[in-house]
Amino acid sequence: xxxxxxxxxxxxxxxxxxxxxxxxxxxxxxxxxxxxxxxxxxxxxxxxxxxxxxxxxxxxxxxxxxxxxxxxxxxxxxxxxxxxxxxxxxxxxxxxxxxxxxxxxxxxxxxxxxxxxxxxxxxxxxxxxxxxxxxxxxxxxxxxxxxxxxxxxxxxxxxxxxxxxxxxxxxxx
Numbered sequence: 001x002x003x004x005x006x007x008x009x010x011x012x013x014x015x016x017x018x019x020x021x022x023x024x025x026x027x028x029x030x031x032x033x034x035x036x037x038x039x040x041x042x043x044x045x046x047x048x049x050x051x052x053x054x055x056x057x058x059x060x061x062x063x064x065x066x067x068x069x070x071x072x073x074x075x076x077x078x079x080x081x082x083x084x085x086x087x088x089x090x091x092x093x094x095x096x097x098x099x100x101x102x103x104x105x106x107x108x109x110x111x112x113x114x115x116x117x118x119x120x121x122x123x124x125x126x127x128x129x130x131x132x133x134x135x136x137x138x139x140x141x142x143x144x145x146x147x148x149x150x151x152x153x154x155x156x157x158x159x160x161x162x163x164x165x166x167x168x169x170x171x172x173x
Contacts, residue, residue: 011172016062019054020069023047027074042146044153048118052100052111052161057168060101067093084133091129092122111165115158119150 027047047070054063071093072081079085099121103109109117123146131139 012058012062015168015172016054016058016066017069019050020066020073023050023066023070024073024077026050027070028078031078042149045119045122045157046160048096048115048122048154049157049160049164051097052114052118052157053164053168055100055104055114056111056161056165057172060097063097063101067097084130087133088126088129091132092124092126095125095128096122110158111162112155112158115156115161116151116154119154119157120147123147123150 024047026049030043030046033043051063051067051070054066058066071086071090074089075081075083075086079089096118100114100118103114103117124143127139127143127146131137
């Protein structure tokens with residue numbers, strides 16, 4: 001029996017909505033983690049695992065939709081919309097999405113590399129947005145340490161995405 005286009009679209013949007021809900025929960029849950037250091041809110045970025053999965057399964061357009069939902073919901077539930085925290089997070093999200101998509105399209109990176117690239121870009125975008133908002137280049141002094149943290153956190157998110165992708169691809173068939 002052949003599936004109709006409507007069935008496929010429904011399944012795609014349902015999975016996208018579930019992934020967005022899980023990403024919001026992961027992001028909000030990270031706020032509750034007792035971190036050994038409070039470096040500009042540095043967190044593992046587990047929600048980025050789902051961004052990587054979306055990029056590989058759905059491409060840029062639907063991943064943009066996924067991130068729009070995620071960023072708006074996290075903004076509503078955590079930082080507030082159009083607050084400095086929201087705008088800083090948005091800066092990181094946009095740069096991360098752009099560089100992860102370029103990396104994915106180049107086919108030069110595995111999900112592990114995309115995870116590291118996304119984490120480094122997110123940190124860089126956040127620092128750039130914060131420096132712009134605060135009109136202070138001094139914030140860039142935090143970047144080397146944040147980029148160092150991007151390596152283990154990015155490898156973690158990439159590894160989880162890499163393991164989940166084959167299962168989700170089978171689910172979408």
